[in-house]
Amino acid sequence: MDEQSSAATLPKPVIQLKGVEKHYTMGSIVVKALQGIDLQVFPKDYISILGPSGCGKSTMLNILGCLDKPTLGEYHLDGEDVSQLEDDRLSQVRGKRLGFIFQSYNLIQQLTVLENIEVPLFYQGISEKDSREIAVDLAGQVGLGKRLDHRPTELSGGQQQRVAIARALSNDPAVILADEATGNLDSKSGGDILEIFDALNDRGKTLILITHDEGMADRTNRTIRLKDGLVQFDSKSPNAGGQQH
Amino acid sequence: MKIDEIKNTVSLFRLKRSIILGVKSLWMHKLRSLLTALGIVFGVCSVIAMLAIGEGASYEAQQQIKDLGSQNIILQSIKPTNTTTAGEQERSLILEYGLTFRDISQIQSTIPGVEVTVPSRDVKDFIWRLSLSVDGTAQGTVPWFPEMKNRDVIKGRFFTQVEMERRSNVCILTESLARKLFPLDEPIGSAVRMQRSYFRVIGVIEDKPTSAGSETDLSTEDDSGDSMAMLIPITTLADHFGEVLFKYRSGSFEAEKVEVHEVTVRIEEADRVLPAAQAIRHMLERNHSDSDYKMTVPLDLLRRAERTKQIFNIVLGSIAAISLIVGGIGIMNIMLATVTERTREIGIRRALGAKRKDIVLQFLIETVLLSGTGGLIGVALGLSIPLIISHFAEMKTIIQLWAPVLAFTISVVTGVLFGIYPAFRAAGLSPVEALRHE
Ligand SMILES: Nc1ncnc2c1ncn2[C@@H]1O[C@H](COP(=O)(O)OP(=O)(O)O)[C@@H](O)[C@H]1O
Ligand SMILES: [Mg+2]
Numbered sequence: 001m002d003e004q005s006s007a008a009t010l011p012k013p014v015i016q017l018k019g020v021e022k023h024y025t026m027g028s029i030v031v032k033a034l035q036g037i038d039l040q041v042f043p044k045d046y047i048s049i050l051g052p053s054g055c056g057k058s059t060m061l062n063i064l065g066c067l068d069k070p071t072l073g074e075y076h077l078d079g080e081d082v083s084q085l086e087d088d089r090l091s092q093v094r095g096k097r098l099g100f101i102f103q104s105y106n107l108i109q110q111l112t113v114l115e116n117i118e119v120p121l122f123y124q125g126i127s128e129k130d131s132r133e134i135a136v137d138l139a140g141q142v143g144l145g146k147r148l149d150h151r152p153t154e155l156s157g158g159q160q161q162r163v164a165i166a167r168a169l170s171n172d173p174a175v176i177l178a179d180e181a182t183g184n185l186d187s188k189s190g191g192d193i194l195e196i197f198d199a200l201n202d203r204g205k206t207l208i209l210i211t212h213d214e215g216m217a218d219r220t221n222r223t224i225r226l227k228d229g230l231v232q233f234d235s236k237s238p239n240a241g242g243q244q245h
Numbered sequence: 246m247k248i249d250e251i252k253n254t255v256s257l258f259r260l261k262r263s264i265i266l267g268v269k270s271l272w273m274h275k276l277r278s279l280l281t282a283l284g285i286v287f288g289v290c291s292v293i294a295m296l297a298i299g300e301g302a303s304y305e306a307q308q309q310i311k312d313l314g315s316q317n318i319i320l321q322s323i324k325p326t327n328t329t330t331a332g333e334q335e336r337s338l339i340l341e342y343g344l345t346f347r348d349i350s351q352i353q354s355t356i357p358g359v360e361v362t363v364p365s366r367d368v369k370d371f372i373w374r375l376s377l378s379v380d381g382t383a384q385g386t387v388p389w390f391p392e393m394k395n396r397d398v399i400k401g402r403f404f405t406q407v408e409m410e411r412r413s414n415v416c417i418l419t420e421s422l423a424r425k426l427f428p429l430d431e432p433i434g435s436a437v438r439m440q441r442s443y444f445r446v447i448g449v450i451e452d453k454p455t456s457a458g459s460e461t462d463l464s465t466e467d468d469s470g471d472s473m474a475m476l477i478p479i480t481t482l483a484d485h486f487g488e489v490l491f492k493y494r495s496g497s498f499e500a501e502k503v504e505v506h507e508v509t510v511r512i513e514e515a516d517r518v519l520p521a522a523q524a525i526r527h528m529l530e531r532n533h534s535d536s537d538y539k540m541t542v543p544l545d546l547l548r549r550a551e552r553t554k555q556i557f558n559i560v561l562g563s564i565a566a567i568s569l570i571v572g573g574i575g576i577m578n579i580m581l582a583t584v585t586e587r588t589r590e591i592g593i594r595r596a597l598g599a600k601r602k603d604i605v606l607q608f609l610i611e612t613v614l615l616s617g618t619g620g621l622i623g624v625a626l627g628l629s630i631p632l633i634i635s636h637f638a639e640m641k642t643i644i645q646l647w648a649p650v651l652a653f654t655i656s657v658v659t660g661v662l663f664g665i666y667p668a669f670r671a672a673g674l675s676p677v678e679a680l681r682h683e
Contacts, residue, residue, distance in 0.1 A: 067596055067676045088600045094676075095598015106593045106680070110273045123598035128258060167597070 012079065014174055014206055015041035015064060020073035020083075022059050022229075033059040035229035036073070041175065046201040047208045048216040051226035057210045058179055060226065064208065065098055065177045066090045078174060095123045099168030101178035105160040107152040113139060113163050114148045120171045131170075138166035142196060158189025165196055169205075176200070178209045194219065267610040270587075281579040282619030284572030285659065289623025289652040290630065292565040296648045297631035299561060301641035303554040310550060312395050312454045313543035316360075316515055318522050320344055320508040324501075325535040339489055342537040343503040348529060352510060356524050358517040363393045363509040366479055368486045373438040374426040381422055381473035383439050384506075385482025391450060393509055401433045401448030409478035414485075416444035416475040423449045425473065437475065442485040444477060518544045569655060572619070573663035580612055580667035591671050592679025601672040608668035609661065616660025620653040627652065 022034040033056045041047065049057050062068040063075060066082055069090075075083040082093055099120075100106075107116045114135045121131035139148055142162040152160055161181060168176050178197075182190035198219065201207055209216065217223040217235075225233040271278040313319060322343025349362055365386040372381040388406050391398055400423075404415050416437065423432045423446075432446045452472045489502045510525065512518045522542045529538060584591070591604055628649060631642035 062677050065596070067680070088602075091595065091598055091600040091603075094596060100596050102680070106589070106596075108590050108593060110269050119594065120597040122259070122262060123594075123600075123603060125259065128262065171598070 011042050013040040013076075014043050014045075014078060015039065016074075016076040017064075018074040018076075020060075020063060020070040020075060022056070022063060022068070023071040033229055034063070034070070037229075037231055039224070039231065039234075041206065041208065043174075043206055044201065044204050045206050045208075045222055046197075046220045047222045047224060048220040049208065049210045049224045049226060050212075050214070050217065051232070055226045056229040057226055059229075061177055061179050061208070061210055064175070065100060066093050091123075095120055096171060097174045099171070099173035099176040101161070101164050101168050101176065101181045103180040103183040105152070105157070105164050105184075107160055107163055107167075109152055112149045112151055113144055113155070116152070116163055117166045117170050119167060124171055134170055135166070138169055139163075141169075142166045156189065157185050158192055161185065161189070161193050162196065165193070169200075175206045175208060178207065180210055180212065183212065263607055263610050264614070266607065267614045270611060271614060277579065278615060281576055282615050282622070284575040285569065285616050285619030285656045286572075286623040286626065288565065288568035288572045289620050289656050290626040291568060292561070292652045292655075293624060293627025293644070293648050294630040294634075295561050295564070297627075297642040297644045298634065298640065299554070299557050300643040300645060300648075301631075301635075303550060303557070304643050305641050306550050307547060309454055310543045310547045313541070313546075314393065314395055314509070314511070315544045315547060316512050316518060317393065317543055318510040318512065318518065318525060319541040319543070320348075320510065320525070320529075321539045321541070322503050322506050323537060323539050325537045339500040339502050341502040342535065344505040344508055344529075344538050345532075346504055348532060349505065349508055351528060351532070352508075352525055355528065356510075356521050358513045358521055360511045360513045361389060361393060362511070363387055363390050364479060364505045365390070365507045365509075366482055366503065367474075367506045368439070368482060368490055370439050372422065372426070372473070372475060374435065377426050379422060379425045379473050381475065382471065383416075383482060383486070384474050384476050385479035386476055387479060390476065393511055394453075396451045396453070399449045399451060401446070403448055403450070403476075404478055409480055412478060412480045412484050414442065414444045414477075414481060415447045416477045417448040417450050418446055419450055419452050419472055419474045419476075421452050421472045422475060439475075440486070444475065444481075446475075450476065515544065518542065565652075565655075569659050572616075572656075573659040576612055576615055576660060577663040577667060579615075580608065580664055581670070583611075584608065584667050584671040587671075588674060588679050588682035591674055592676050592682065595674075595676035595679060604672040605668045608671050609664050612664025612668070613657055613660040616656050616664075617653075620656030623656065624649045624653050 017037050017039040020034055020037040020039075021032065024031040024033055037060060049060070051057050059068070063070050066077070066085075070083050073083065074081055077093065077097060082090070085093065094100075108119065111119070114132070117135040117138055118131045121134060126134070136145075136148065139145055142165055144159060144162055144166070147155065147159065152163070155163070161184075164181075168178075181197075182193050185193065194216075197207055197209065201221075207220075209220065223233070223235040224231060324340070325342055344364075346364070349364055353359055353362060363386060365384050367385075368383045369381070370383070371378045372383070388404055388409055390396075391403050398417065399420060401417070403417055404413065408415055418426070418432055418437070426432065426437060427435065432449060435446050436443045437446060438444070453474070488504070489500055510521070512521045519542070522540065522545070526540060529540075594604065594607075628644060631644055634640055635642045
């Protein structure tokens, strides 16, 4: 997984969207949530996606996360076209190559901290012993080494989100996707979470964060602004938004 | 990749962890899980208990019939009820009825497959020993009586062919009679008396089995006296008590002439019992104008008892099926609610790499755990209830190994059948929709 490519040649994109559209049909009305997104994400990118509410950020992230299929267009993940894969293969892609962090943490209530972190490993068929080792290690990394057997209800929001981060890291994904990960947190715990993201990127992880917070733009190394289902601005190629095909 | 995939799907450790997970999820709602399983508990419990009771009852009935011998046909003389001239006959004439030695020899010579016949003739009077007396029966019969009637000689021996030919004054007491007449000492070697004749006791035999339930009408005319009986050679009986029997009853003497009170006909092969019984019936109908005899075919009774049991089992099976279906619907109802309640969890798992079949498996495991646990509790209850009934109600109950096994298996199958729909519904949700659910 380590990128050995030199700075001179452009690295291969880990994610490539080509003319991706997503339409929702509600009765006779068709809502075009995404209207043709072109995007390349490279390894070690640290991207914040900004935009007004309803502009299609979550829709785009769901497609990037293989939780939903694009209506039109192509999606290549690690060079493989995953835009029209069947359900089982999509599950496999999600479990192996993607990590999710949600606004509302989405931990499983009946499981402990460790068990929650182990869920992706379970579906990858990692042995109990190995996954326990990985989970303990990750829990320590996000500062929950002393809360291994706690249940989500016994944790603060910030702690729960840290469990979710550990869970997203457990299968060593190619890309980590976060949809308003700090949206439910106070500024202190939100700040802690962002520091973890920074640290992850420093260690070479690829992260895509959706956020409301304009301050994030300075923190990440790339900013994408969406508007009405289109990329309005991309800091990597500032003229991309105006590009017409 | 392929092999990897298969390994992932079937690996035992995943199953084990899925089960642990299922237990955890069910444990989160202990009361609800318990109430859900209750339908199965009662279904399984009632199936096992009812089977045990039914099996016990029919076993007793069948045992009594088998004691009569399934290869036997039993003929008994009965006093005709429709003697129109009975009023006049009573004082003056001797009432002559019942089976005769002629019948016996005809049966032996004309009915195919007849192996042995056991005639017996009864005299009812007091049996004395010193100053102790019991109202009983002297039953004249033949040496092969114990074997044919399935009655064991408990002490001493039965009389022999030689003793019958010599018309010896020997007798074998039934267990009850021996206990009455010899409460403290050894009966064998002592003498008992009926009317003016003395008989030496040479053995003690089992009592005649008490009649089976009302439907299997095996009772003879005077069942009450039968347990108090002494068995003597039929030749000896004729010598001592003559052909005409006098009875003092309700203020007047009754005189009866009955050659044979009972004949047990043994047929060589079980398949020929029913045709032989038919032939004997036709023959006796020709010989006897009155219905002064009665025929009992234990095999026929056995068949009827078996048929009754079959019907009972069908009824029982239907009740069991209904109760298990009701239990299954209860499970399905709760599982559907659970799926709705846990839609978000399903979404999370799907996002983290769970395939549809993983979700199906997870929910199926939960229903099977529910129904299986319910089944186990039901088996435990179902096994203890018959014991309690046997203990307090003096009713025989029989638990057959297959009953709990079958009931438990059915409960698990019910869980699978009624769990499939909710499980597939859970797996059918798209990950995005499931995640959005609140
Ligand atoms: N499942 C859906 N069905 C219909 N319309 C939807 C659905 N999901 C999103 N939309 C619409 O698509 C647009 C983009 O939504 P979303 O991606 O959630 O925006 P954001 O996350 O940027 O606030 C909105 O207009 C929303 O109403
Ligand atoms: Mg959104």
